[in-house]
Amino acid sequence: METAFDIVEVLGLVFVLLFAGLVALALVLFVIDRSQTEDAIRRNYPVIGRFRHIFSELGEFFRQYFFAMDREELPFNRAQREWVGRAGEGKSNTIAFGSTRNLSVPGTPIFVNDPFPPLDDQYAKSEPLLIGPTARTPYLAPSFFNISGMSYGALSKPAIQALSHGAAQAGVWLNTGEGGVSPFHYEGGCDLVFQIGTAKFGVRDEHGGLDDAKLAEVASHEAIRMFEIKMAQGAKPGKGGILPGEKVTEEIAAIRGLKVGQDGISPNRHREIDSFDHLIDMITHVREITGKPVGIKTVVGAESTMREFFETITRRGPDCAPDFITIDGGEGGTGAAPMPLMDLVGMPVREALPLVANLREEFGLQDRVRLIASGKLVNPGDVAWALAAGADFITSARGFMFALGCIQALKCNKNTCPTGITTHDPRFQKGLVVDRKAPRVANYAKSIVKEVEVLSHSVGVSEPRKLRRRHVRLVQENGRSVPMNEVFPRPDAV
Incomplete structure (x- = not known):
């Protein structure tokens, strides 16, 4: 039992130290942000204003992997990249259930199929x-x-x-x-x-x-x-x-x-x-x-x-x-x-x-x-x-x-x-x-x-x-x- 209590005490001490460290870091960042003159957001909203920059940096990542649809990204969308990926791996590029391409976008090319195409051979x-x-x-x-x-x-x-x-x-x-x-x-x-x-x-x-x-x-x-x-x-x-x-x-x-x-x-x-x-x-x-x-x-x-x-x-x-x-x-x-x-x-x-x-x-x-x-x-x-x-x-x-x-x-x-x-x-x-x-x-x-x-x-x-x-x-x-x-x-x- 004493060993269990000792572990709890150590964990409690670690938690207190971590919390104290975070508070100290926040205070330091608060002083830095309030005193600097380059960034108005950080000066007016110390500490929490830093999250704007973090989220801006990570936004590109989240849009690419979680939010953008297959045909939305620029300069190349996911559908284009995945076609190249499958082609590079030598995999089949056949798909099911219809095209996901928006065929109403101006400039979209549509190829004219021949009513009597050449035979497969x-x-x-x-x-x-x-x-x-x-x-x-x-x-x-x-x-x-x-x-x-x-x-x-x-x-x-x-x-x-x-x-x-x-x-x-x-x-x-x-x-x-x-x-x-x-x-x-x-x-x-x-x-x-x-x-x-x-x-x-x-x-x-x-x-x-x-x-x-x-x-x-x-x-x-x-x-x-x-x-x-x-x-x-x-x-x-x-x-x-x-x-x-x-x-x-x-x-x-x-x-x-x-x-x-x-x-x-x-x-x-x-x-x-x-x-x-x-x-x-x-x-x-x-x-x-x-x-x-x-x-x-x-x-x-x-x-x-x-x-x-x-x-x-x-x-x-x-x-x-x-x-x-x-x-x-x-x-x-x-x-x-x-x-x-x-x-x-x-x-x-x-x-x-x-x-x-x-x-x-x-x-x-x-x-x-x-x-x-x-x-x-x-x-x-x-x-x-x-x-x-x-x-x-x-x-x-x-x-x-x-x-x-x-x-x-x-x-x-x-x-x-x-x-x-x-x-x-x-x-x-x-x-x-x-x-x-x-x-x-x-x-x-x-x-x-x-x-x-x-x-x-x-x-x-x-x-x-x-x-x-x-x-x-x-x-x-x-x-x-x-x-x-x-x-x-x-x-x-x-």
Whole structure:
């Protein structure tokens, strides 16, 4: 009995001490909050005012897991993320009891099923497509769905390794992003697109200009199949890339030509390109040095600007044209960016892609210049829409991040990504096991291709690139759907 009483006394003493400690802490916080002058809420409501900040921080978590419906979240909702998750795991994506998608939202694409579709043994099959017919080493791209630009630095070492191996398994290309090419990009043996950003990381001289010798050395690698001159990206049109200094490790600093801990800030444009003539000069120069297809990545701001570009190509001749144009939507991307640029600048890809496709046809360049669409195109319907709108290829960054295990924690611009994808903290990186994630990358890419082929078969075409705007209807403000070729008529009225 004495032992029991002793335990009760100890527990009572512990409780008293804890209570006294909490009271003392509350008094200290009360004095701090009342005396500080930065936060009006804490000054007027000492101690309890702190809960507002706590709940604000936790609100994002609770909304994602407990309160938001499957189709409510932004930038990607749970239904979109879970489709990628199941595809990455190689699981069936069949569902029951009807669609949960709100089909009355303006802009929603609805595909037109053929009343007499081809029989099952006449299924739609995607085919390789040539890029850069005038280059010394053209590229026969195997897949219409590929991995968009994500730099080593913005992404972690295991993330790049998993993407490289997964891309090789699926037969898709991997864009290096503007941070230069690392050994981890080569590791899986996939096809690579080397992106030349405004800072020219990986091919720059000591003054930040283009170093032809370094460019030729990069091009000598067989894995490098194309070069993409980045003019702008959807997350921050008009502003260069931003790699926070806490992510610049010794290895990344060596690849990019920075100091450890130094912010990687790219200029807002290429210093030597201030007109479309200069842009074509750069395209021609890079193609001559490398012998490989060269294109550009940009965000559309206005129809008149893109028309001027195509007029310049026509004046200079089709041999000077870019081998491809990547259209990134202004919806924002994975990179760190100021909110006004991410939210407010640049056309969405849903408007920009049909516009550029029309101009390409108007100037008769559809067989010379390939169109690549990028920007929140992560599910089969998104990809099929882009092909119908006029794209030859689609690239995705965030879709493949979901395949790697991204939970949309929105920590990409910090060094605290909990899944190890966008961090260089070894504690978080150990959660990303390359051998387990690479097959998920491959499965996701293969699932997209397969499902787009299923959609193509349903509308009655034999190859996904034969999808046309007449095969898609777009929901309007009044709830009715209209054929996309009426909303965005093509020059040849196809």
